[in-house]
Amino acid sequence: MRQTLDFLLNDWLKVEALNQRERFADHSSETFGAVLDTSERIAREKFAPFNRLVDTEEPHFDGDKVHLPAATKAAMDAFVESGLLAAAQDYDLGGMQLPCVIEMAAKTFFSKASVALSGYPMLTKGNANLLMAHGTDRQREVFAANEFSGRWFGTMCLSEPQAGSSLSDIATRAEPDGDDAFADVLGPRYRLKGNKMWISGGEHELSENIIHLVLAKIPGPDGKTLPGTKGISLFIVPKKLVNATGELTGERNDVSLAGLNHKLGYRGTTNCLLNFGEGRFKPGGKAGAVGYLVGQPGDGLKCMFHMMNEARIGVGLGAVMLGYAGYEASLEYARQRPQGRPIGPSGKDSSQAQRPIIEHADVRRMLLAQKSFVEGGLALSLFCARLVDEEHTGDEASATEAKLLLEVLTPIAKSWPSEWCLEANSLAIQVLGGYGYTRDFPVEQYWRDNRLNMIHEGTHGIQGLDLLGRKVVMNGGNALMALAGRINATVQQALQQPALAEQANQLAAAMARVGRATKAAWATGNPEEALANATLYLQAFGHLVLAWVWLDLSLCATGENDFARGKQAAAKYFFAYELPKLAAWLEPVERRDGLCREIEDGWF
8 A cells, every 4th residue: 555655645646846835845755754654653553453352342331431442542642642633733733734635644544554543533633623723812722732732632513313414403502601601711601502413532531631513503682593504603612621721620511421322333433422511510500511602603514614524535535445454455365365266168177276366357356446446535535635735835826726626526535435445345345255244354344334434424415415516516617617627637648648548538528428417407497406316416426536536647657567557457447347337327417307306205
């Protein structure tokens, strides 16, 4: 994997050029390499050996505390000591001022070693990054800084038992905490009451404190909350109360664990139902969890989407690395497992030795599919991270383009790896046959862990609605046109190389087909008709993007060595076996097929 990672960063994304920018001027290819070396070592020593342990020894709650294997704490301590929580932050925050693309590259090792263990720091970084973007100076100093140092960990609390993805239906309320509510130095102070479900990292003893970012509605003068998403605000709700300088007061906030969810995968990450303001703890002598407003009232979703969009790229990368782990495990198995004999003119010769299963064409097909999915998905994830650097440190024109590209690619960066790197895990099991279905080999756990990624941070259906319903049509389709410009540039380059001309023409035709389908879907202007097949559109759009990525990679992966030939073969596979699926997915989109929208309940 490291060779592929280095190729993507250095040969394709040209990350060393970032060192010419003021923010990254202290860095070099050597410092980037050192960060990756350190991450790889910690992941290998502290995460990977315990991935099975944290899967089999699930978190349990004794009514007072959540208990986790000691290896979980050791892994978190090693991660904190490395300074990687603050890797992309300013020096005065204890950070390294690393580019986002290098930070994400470092994350690959941890997600591959144990995606469940890596969930705690991922959530903490996302939480702190949100506060850096939307919090007050004091909120940054007290909450974000302590998260970046690893003293405290963080969560995001959106969903509720009755409202999963439907955030407009959340019922958690936040009421001003007395007459002096707007005088608190940590921000306007409220009391929250409600329940939050599916909260990863919601309770543990891994850090001194847990900082919850909670969506809740503020009631109006009549005591009623605004309908829909208008009244949703965002609050900092610490597990343990702190003072204005970030020291613990010794008082427990009114946040309590109602129970742990028992999951198919990701078992090493606690997943919680949390009660806010049930009265088990009474800070200041009264019920209600103390929370501090982030931003302005009613801006909760705008603030939270800062963390959610970052988390969506992170989820996609996690899915990639689970697929990558399965690919490598099945590749190793296929090279060692003898079964079957060559077929000659008169059939099989049982007197000959069995051959490794990697010599069978169908096994090679499954391995090549995995390679095209996981290496293409890794390239996409790192490309999106490189766009984040461009948006924040590039010139005005490149920053504007990067922002547009991120708008349209974020749904793909989350959803495509979540589906197709899961398929890679399924193929890994198939390569191992019956052994793959047992717990004697790791590939079944990789599949179980990866199955969550199609759900959390927005299901496929939600990503499809976001892409077709908003991203490709907003601002006159500017984001879609920005992507089309990039794809066209790659097509024109590839047309100059005879070996890539056929793929270039395929990609150009696929892009034209997606453009026609986009217009056809919205031809009547009726959202119900346009979006009925949004998930199919998402799948087709994702395959278009990945075909572009593979063609662009093919322009860099030149040479006659095994590494380059492997990349070229993976690209050929994707164009020959995967891209043709795009047409079948787009047909119902183009004709605005109404079957799934019109079928009645009773017909099932």
